Amino acid sequence: MLWPIFPTPRVIRTRRRATAAKGESSHGPDVDEQQVDERLVARARQGDVAAFHDLVDRHQVAIFNVVLRTVNDPGTAEDVTQDTFMRAWRSLAQFRGGNVRGWLMRIAVNRAYDTLRTRKRRPSESLDALDYEPVTAWSSNVSASEDPHAFSARSELSDALESMLARLPDDQRTALLLVDLQGFSYDEAAGIMQVAPGTIKSRISRARSRLREEMRADTRRSELFNRFLRQDSESPA
């Protein structure tokens, strides 16, 4: 008798629209979110493809955004994101439980670094020059309709920051994105990057320090940054 070791060759490609709002949490998942992830993983381990697609929907935008800023190329970032979930699908049996989001992000970061090593050179263009418009803009209190000047200044500052981020060393940028953009703790980021938490602490400090210096190095950027700081201190915490 042949054991059903391999599934019948059958390809089901489920196309789902990526939605920014669905399940995306930019400041760390709460316990409920983690429980939802764990339930989806448990179902996916039983062969439930729909559950895995739900997992994809919940995390692909976060992964894509970290990978995009690591490899600095949308097409490559999409490939890496796709590969991340395929690898996650194949290695579900080896997942020992815990933080699903961190596990997926670790696969993504490793794949992004592999891509960088293979490619040897990172594109130097900033994201705003890549004809890749963001669907959701920064979640500031500034509204384009209410204050077009403030909105424009904020957009300019954000673009400048993207350019400066692109020039950071890979390890510093990844640590900063994981902690600030994705809301991981130092311990979680350390697990994703497979370094000590102290290393994450140091990389984030150096990254912020360098961004601050670059912000001050240009008169226009410095002026925009000062304006932002004033608004930030005036806005309720």
Added chain:
Amino acid sequence: MAHLDTELLSAYIDDELSPDDRRQVEEHLSSCEVCKREFEELRGISTLVRELPTYLPRRVVEIDESAPHPASGVLPKIIEFSKPLAVAALIVIVAVAGIRFFMDDDDGEQGDGEISFSAVQETPSGGTDRQTQTSESVTAGEAPPNAALIPAEQEGEEADSIVPETGQDSAEDAEMAPGAARQEEAPAAAFQPQAPEPTVATPMPTPAPAETDDDDGPSYLLIGTLIAVAAVVALSAARYASRASPRRTRR
């Protein structure tokens, strides 16, 4: 007044300080404008990064269901336990090989032809006692371990020539062995050191059930071979598993 380290300020922003460190930083910030300015700028950078635009992938992720799935059969379980299994198998192989080596060594050191206690004890009946003893002696003399299992017809033919002779090849020794069993006082030691160039030429006959327990050579070989095969399979599975799992990058 010494200013605060940037790393400390950065960790303070992320709420990653111990309560003591946090209190010290807050006390310092309340009295030092330079550090307070730096803190606000670092916090501003952090806020800007947090509020970076979110880009959406144009291409949606597609899961190819034909890819090997963890819940699809027995293979995942094998893969899951392959690494510890491979390690365990290797330990057993080394242990078995070590035991065999030292047992052979011990037998070789029994130059006076003493039969090991275990060999005598394992003898099932008095009728085969002497035969077992002799076969052990022959085994110690590097002859094939199955020498005692030669059919009885051959034993009679060779019984008269059972005299310790230096330089006889091991195949001949092996055939002599059962005959020697009938000689009550045949010194086992005579067989032991005098087979300087052992060549395993005798084909292994089918062991009789009653004698299988006495001769542990083939069973060791069989177990060793099986374990080696299992180890190879387990290592292959482990290699497959490590290839399938995400690679770790130490930075």
